[in-house]
Amino acid sequence: MKIIFYGDSITDMNRLRDDVSAVPFKLGNSYALVTGAYLVGKDPVGYDVLNKGISGNRIVDLYARIKKDVWNEEPDVLSILIGVNDVWHEIQNGNGVDIVRFEKVYRMLIEDTLERLPNVKMMLLEPFVLEGSATKEKYEEFLAVKNYAKVVKKLASEYGFTFVELQSRFDAFAKKYGTQILLYDGVHPNLVGTKIISDAWIEAFEREIENK
Secondary structure, three states, X not given: OEEXXXXXXHHHOOXXXXXXXXXXXXXXXXXXXXXXXXXXXXXXXXXXXXXEEOOOOOHHHHHHXXXXXXXXXXXXXXXXXOOHHHHHHHHHHOOOOOHHHHHHHHHHHHHHXXXXXXXXXXXXXXXXXXXXXXXXXXXXXXXXXXXXHHHHHHHHHHHOOEEEOOHHHHHHHHHHXXXXXXXXXXXXXXXXXXXXXXXXXXXHHHHHOOOO
């Protein structure tokens, strides 16, 4: 089973691009590595796990490169985590993606992918945010990420895809342990945050995809 993790820096996390045979460096330091390690631990030859995250990406960037990084690879499972940069880039430099366009492009990405890979299974991960060094100054604006998350959940429901809920998990852990141990800047995960994403992904995968 070939699985592609697709997204922004939360997925990328310094993955090695030059030597794609160098495992585990090609999976970076993200939840893709932790999840991939879990899967191959169960079945060393049953899974081919690829990380196609690129730091700074928005939904429009994912769509722009999807042929090369996804369609040409012909995955069995496509896992997507995107949304925070669509808000962050607007706050930072006026180059974000408004929520109407976000939904339109995300939907186009889904439908075009299904046209080319009709049997692909998709896992749509919920974008998330906490208050941290990168977000606290304009945290009220960053909370728009939660509206983008609603769009992702709606799309998952419409197309019958797996929705991986993350914000509530981060909120629960943050209430108990604080935000710094989870997302070091309010966006990017520390080790604990990485494990939270991986655990949520694995639970959804095993429940809804792996044995079907």
